[in-house]
Amino acid sequence: MRVGVIALLHESNTFVSQPTTLRHFEEELLVTGDAVRTRLAEAHHEVGGFFQGLQEAKIQAVPVFAARATPFGAIESVAYSRLLEILFAALEDAGALDGILVAPHGATVSEEVLDADGHWLSLLRERVGAETPILGTLDPHANLSPAMLAATNALIAYRTNPHLDQRECGVQAAQLMARTLHGEVWPVQAAATPPMAIDIERQCTGEFPCRPLYDIADRMLDLPGVLSNSIVLGFPYADVPEMGSAALVVTDDNAPLAQRLANELGEYLWRHRWEFIGEHLDIETAVNRAVLGSKALQVAEESVRYCLLDMGDNVGGGSPGDGTALAHALHKLQHVNSFICLYDPQAVQRVEAACVGDSFPMQVGGKTDDLHGKPLEARFTVLGVYGGRFRETQPRHGGWTEFDMGRTAVVRSDNGLTVMLTSRRVAPFSLEQLRCCNLDPTRFHILVAKGVNAPIAAYRDVCDHFLRVNTPGVTTADMTRLPFQYRRRPMFPFEK
Numbered sequence: 001m002r003v004g005v006i007a008l009l010h011e012s013n014t015f016v017s018q019p020t021t022l023r024h025f026e027e028e029l030l031v032t033g034d035a036v037r038t039r040l041a042e043a044h045h046e047v048g049g050f051f052q053g054l055q056e057a058k059i060q061a062v063p064v065f066a067a068r069a070t071p072f073g074a075i076e077s078v079a080y081s082r083l084l085e086i087l088f089a090a091l092e093d094a095g096a097l098d099g100i101l102v103a104p105h106g107a108t109v110s111e112e113v114l115d116a117d118g119h120w121l122s123l124l125r126e127r128v129g130a131e132t133p134i135l136g137t138l139d140p141h142a143n144l145s146p147a148m149l150a151a152t153n154a155l156i157a158y159r160t161n162p163h164l165d166q167r168e169c170g171v172q173a174a175q176l177m178a179r180t181l182h183g184e185v186w187p188v189q190a191a192a193t194p195p196m197a198i199d200i201e202r203q204c205t206g207e208f209p210c211r212p213l214y215d216i217a218d219r220m221l222d223l224p225g226v227l228s229n230s231i232v233l234g235f236p237y238a239d240v241p242e243m244g245s246a247a248l249v250v251t252d253d254n255a256p257l258a259q260r261l262a263n264e265l266g267e268y269l270w271r272h273r274w275e276f277i278g279e280h281l282d283i284e285t286a287v288n289r290a291v292l293g294s295k296a297l298q299v300a301e302e303s304v305r306y307c308l309l310d311m312g313d314n315v316g317g318g319s320p321g322d323g324t325a326l327a328h329a330l331h332k333l334q335h336v337n338s339f340i341c342l343y344d345p346q347a348v349q350r351v352e353a354a355c356v357g358d359s360f361p362m363q364v365g366g367k368t369d370d371l372h373g374k375p376l377e378a379r380f381t382v383l384g385v386y387g388g389r390f391r392e393t394q395p396r397h398g399g400w401t402e403f404d405m406g407r408t409a410v411v412r413s414d415n416g417l418t419v420m421l422t423s424r425r426v427a428p429f430s431l432e433q434l435r436c437c438n439l440d441p442t443r444f445h446i447l448v449a450k451g452v453n454a455p456i457a458a459y460r461d462v463c464d465h466f467l468r469v470n471t472p473g474v475t476t477a478d479m480t481r482l483p484f485q486y487r488r489r490p491m492f493p494f495e496k
C-alpha cells in the first residue's frame with residue numbers, strides 16, 4: 001500500500017500589513033518528492049512522525065509536497081496559487097495512492113481565500129474521491145472550519161503548547177491510517193465550535209485553565225469507539241469567520257457519539273470562558289518585577305534569570321520581530337545585563353561596515369510599521385558579526401532543526417542592553433540562536449523572547465521566571481483591540 005504525504009504550513013496573521021510571498025516559502029521550505037523525506041523524516045515534526053508511523057506499519061510512504069514559512073501576513077494570492085500548482089503537479093507525479101496523510105496548519109489565510117486550509121483540502125478531496133482516506137494533523141492554533149472537517153476523515157491536533165508532541169501526533173495519524181487501510185476502523189469526526197476565542201496568554205497546555213480541560217479530554221480517550229480527540233485552541237490573529245476555539249472528536253464510524261463528545265468538551269469551554277481571559281501585565285510592572293526579583297536574589301549570590309515574553313511582537317504569531325517597547329524599557333535601566341533580539345537588516349549592514357569594538361550612535365528596530373514602537377536610538381559597541389545559521393537537535397516548539405537568521409550582528413548599549421540584530425525574522429524557539437553568535441544566555445539577568453508560550457520550551461533551561469508582557473503590536477495580548485471585520489458576532493470575549 002502507498003500513502004501520500006502532504007504538508008502546507010502557515011500561520012497567517014491578517015493584521016500584518018505585508019503579505020507572505022513565495023520567496024518566504026522558498027527561503028524556508030518548499031520541496032516535492034524525495035526532498036520532503038530528506039528535510040523532515042528526522043525532525044521532531046508531524047511529517048517526521050508520518051514517515052515513522054508508516055514505516056512501522058510497513059506501508060510505503062510517498063512524499064509529495066511540503067511547504068512552510070514563518071508566520072506573517074496572509075499569503076499573497078499569486079503565491080498561494082503557485083503553491084497549489086506545485087502541490088497538485090507533485091500529486092499527479094506520485095501516481096495512485098491508497099491514502100493521504102496531510103499536515104495543514106489550520107490557520108492559513110490567503111489574500112483571496114480566507115479558509116485556505118479548507119480550500120486546498122477540498123481540492124485534494126475532489127481530486128482523490130470519497131473512498132480514499134485523508135487523515136492528518138493540526139496545529140492547535142488552528143481555526144477549525146466546516147470545509148476542513150468535510151474534506152478529511154480525521155484530524156488530530158497536537159496536545160501540547162509549547163508544541164513538543166508534534167512527532168508523536170504524526171505517528172498517531174499514521175497508525176490510524178494503517179488501521180483504516182487494513183479495514184479495522186473507519187474514522188469519522190465531529191466538532192463543537194462555541195462562539196468564543198481563548199486568549200493566547202491562556203493557551204499554555206500545562207497550566208490552568210487548559211490543564212483541567214485536557215484532563216477531561218484524556219479520560220475521554222478510554223471510552224469505547226473513541227479514536228482520538230483534540231482541543232483546538234484557536235488563533236485569534238486571523239480575521240476569518242471560523243476564528244475561535246473548538247473541540248474535535250474522532251470515533252470509529254459513530255458520528256452521533258463523535259458529536260455528543262465534542263459537544264461535551266465545547267460546553268466545558270463555554271462554561272469556563274471567563275477563566276480563559278488573560279492577565280495583561282503592563283510593561284512597567286513586568287520590568288520592575290524582573291529587576292527587583294533578579295536583584296533580590298543576586299544579594300544572596302544566587303543567579304536568577306527572568307524571561308520577558310513580548311506578546312505584542314510575537315514572531316511565531318506573525319509579528320515583525322522588530323518591536324522596541326521592551327528594548328526602550330530595558331535601555332532605561334542602568335547596569336542590568338539584558339538581552340533582546342531585533343529583526344533589522346539595515347542595522348546589520350551599518351554594523352558590518354564597522355569593526356569589532358567600534359562604538360557609535362545608531363537606531364535599532366521599530367522600522368517595519370508604527371505599531372511596534374519607535375526605533376531605539378543609543379550608542380552601541382560592536383561585539384561581533386556572524387553567519388546566523390544554527391541547528392537545534394532537541395524537541396522544541398515547531399519541530400524545526402535548521403534555522404537561518406541571515407547575517408547577524410551583536411551590539412551592546414552603554415546601559416548594558418545587548419541587542420542581536422538579524423537579517424531574517426526568526427522566532428525564539430532555540431537557545432542555539434544566542435550561542436551561534438558567541439552569546440552565553442546565562443550571562444544575562446533579563447532576556448526578552450518575542451513570543452507567549454512557545455519560547456518557554458527552550459528558555460526554561462536558563463530562565464527561572466517567565467512574565468508575559470502586554471506590549472503593543474499585531475499580536476497584542478488583548479484581541480478585543482484588533483479591528484475584526486469577518487469574525488462571528490456575538491462572540492466571547494468581544495461581546496461579553
Ligand SMILES: [Zn+2]
Pocket residue numbers: 139140141163
Ligand atoms: Zn501553534
